[in-house]
Amino acid sequence: MTILLVSTYELGHQPLHLASPTAALQDAGHDVRSVDLSVEELTDGHLAGVDKVAISVPMHTAMRLALDVARRVRDVGRSIPVAVYGLYAGVGSDEHVGGLIDRAIEGAYLGELVEWAADGGVGLTRSLARERHPIPVRAELPGLDAYARLRVDGEERLAGYLEASHGCRHRCKHCPLPVVYDGRLRVVAPEVVAADAAQQVALGARHLTFGDPDFLNAPPHAIKTLEAVRAAAGEDLTFDVTVKVSHVLDHRSIWPRLAELGVTFVVSAFEQADDRLLALLDKGHTVADMREAVAILSDAGIAVRPTWLPFTPWTEGSHIEQIVRFIDETGLWGSVDPIQMSIRLLIPDGSLMLGVPELTPHLTGYDATSLGHRWAPEDPGMDALQSKLADLVEHADAEGAPDAVALQRLVTVISDHLGVDLPEVGDPTAAPRLTESWFCCAEPAARQLTAATGTSDCAC
Template sequence: MSALSNWREPGAILLLSCYEQGHQPFHLASLSAILQQDGFAPHAVDTAIDTLSDEAIQQARFIAISVPMHTALRLGEAVARRVRQVNPGAFICLYGLYALLNADHLLQGTIDAAIGGEYEEPLLRLVQAREQGQDTAIPGVRTREHASGAWIARTPFLVPQRRQLPALDRYARLQWGDDLRIVGYTESTRGCKHTCLHCPVTPVYQGRFFAVPQQIVLADIRAQVEQGARHITFGDPDFWNGPTHALRIARALHAEFPEVTFDATVKIEHLLKHASLLPEMRELGCVFIVSAVESLNDTALLRLDKGHTAADVRRAFALTREAGIVLRPSLLPFSPWETLESYIELLDFFEQQHAIEHLDPVHLSIRLLVPPGSALLAQEKSQRWLRDLDAENYTYRWQHSDPRMDKLHERVSAIVAQGENCQADASETFFKVKAQALAMLGQDFSPAQALSAYGPRDVLPHLTESWFC
């Protein structure tokens, strides 16, 4: 079966997602809305949930694959290679942060275009140009023939169209004690006004962010509540980039759906600066906040330009506990500046604070990624630990000055993976990791004894799928 001749026939445009951290793919829903408004009839498939058929690939003339982060790109490039085999004549575009950062590599082979930043309008213009047989020199669209940076201009926001997507009950749930809640996902802002040096948002948005109109966000939430959502994840890089905007949306959400809870991502420095907002956030239904703690090593935090210190992290834990909100940290414990001693101190902190339950074990194994275009590349001191570009893995290689840390990373990754495969208790995995770290110092440690001494574990609100970048 050949590709459809009419670009506006159903299936002529195929939208694919591979991984969006256990959520129904917002990026497909948002792109579907702007394409449908222009008269196209895209077909959307979440390959993390459903099977992508050869027939769907063969029918398509234009295939767009969402790759917002590293894991999504790894999966997305594999899908693109399959698409090229099944339908050699299809035009393949990857869109998302990691598409643009890795465009030089991607355009050498499988794909025809890459888009980063605010992707909806450039992608629509690209589809229109292909339909009309026009040149694809479009701002924000990188091709083999035309170099273009990110399109960082305000998107004409529309309510995401989710009708084609898998049902919400097929994705991660919120587990809160014995209660399992269907989870929806939306975004109230795009980009970030902060420029943490390791973050992939930084080289693309360069400190800019855009607020999504409140009526758009609420309409998207409303549609998901109608589909059964009882909890909403706000996927903004930082929900408090615009705290007034965020609070207005949270208030409106609670006023319309008082039984619906939510979670959001907030920087440590914002938790301290706007600590007075935390009690109201809890009253409005916020059950946990994700924050990029990364490390408790002040040297590492300074090199990453995180804007907080280890003391700030301790204060943030105290403030959120006082407000009745769970703080769930994301970590980056393997970087050139972490030491074996500071890694163990990080583990000690969570054990002593009785906060192991706040962690997803995968975060104990996260290693610094340095994609092409990373702001870290411009740092003079980076040349001491940077090696060559591993384009096929979308990152520059780097080596720790202490060989024990690279060995520890390999062993911790294996322990975490085994724990995930066996669905082991997170605390058991934690203490196995600690035993491995202490073994590097020649110290004996009994995970079983430590687990017994730790005592009862709280069942804190969390999503049932561990997420990672």
């Protein structure tokens, strides 16, 4: 059986969710081809002689783009079975599974994907099986130089991508993970992660991103995995990880050790600088916790790159002002990606946000095209501000403006819109970062959708 695996977007990383299923399907005796549409074009040649097509959808944007891929496949050969697999495979399933899409596999997809490749079938499957993960096969993927790099100390370094676990122990309401995993965690054997790290270093990687939803869901496993990676791939490697604010605090004693092991920066979902909005999002932390997290990481010599969710149904102008002042007071201007200031809450199918009573008055219907529930803010002026900020970010990105310049423009627009004086960004020291911005639980900007199809420099 010849299977074509397709990735539309994996946050600018060489797609693990092509490499891992390639290994599993090859082990089962299948001929596997792959194409990454974030850096390659899908051609009729890719589809020639293919028996089945499976599309990776680890993100909402990827699922939206997957539907376009499925339509292309149908146009070329209507009899070719099409599957989607990954965290967002169930989004839009009522409209598309059984028609445009034959099979949708959520959660732990490797075993189900191998079974589908052999036997076919139609419908939505959610699996939380404890799988044996093979060492990913990356040989046929585009080189690491086609993907996001680490930018640090005035230079850019090739970066790879790993996952030591899937799922999450937490149930933040705006997050897609609890919809599928419901507080469950599935780990990848350290020796498998280490072998994958070693092959990426052989391809030129000097930095590795751990894409786990929360690297400290299982701290002993995290430490063991990092130690195994360094032993297999080299002690000069650096890493970035994603960790909840509450986990930064709960495991404060672990950070010096993580710094010793090469952790350079931490992505953490701060989201808001108002305790009421944090509670509505069920984040499990407060503004005071965020300040403490910054201090803990700083003391360990680790940078923090906060993510923000400024625009929610309940956002008022004062909340945007609070975010700006928090960033200034904590000295984080060098750690904020400009697009983070324009992020708008995404509410896809099945989102736990739909169970929040305070949201109901703001819902205005489901949009099948965007695969999300539309909502209107309490303050209509916030939509106008969000649109201004998003446009500004698009233009700044197009002209290649430095982050500090783009952020100052954003602050000026916010100040003018709100009629308040806000601190200047100045010329902050840039913290280590990837050249691709981190996004989650957010509506994609236009540039993110076009980029994922190969028509722009950046994507989400």
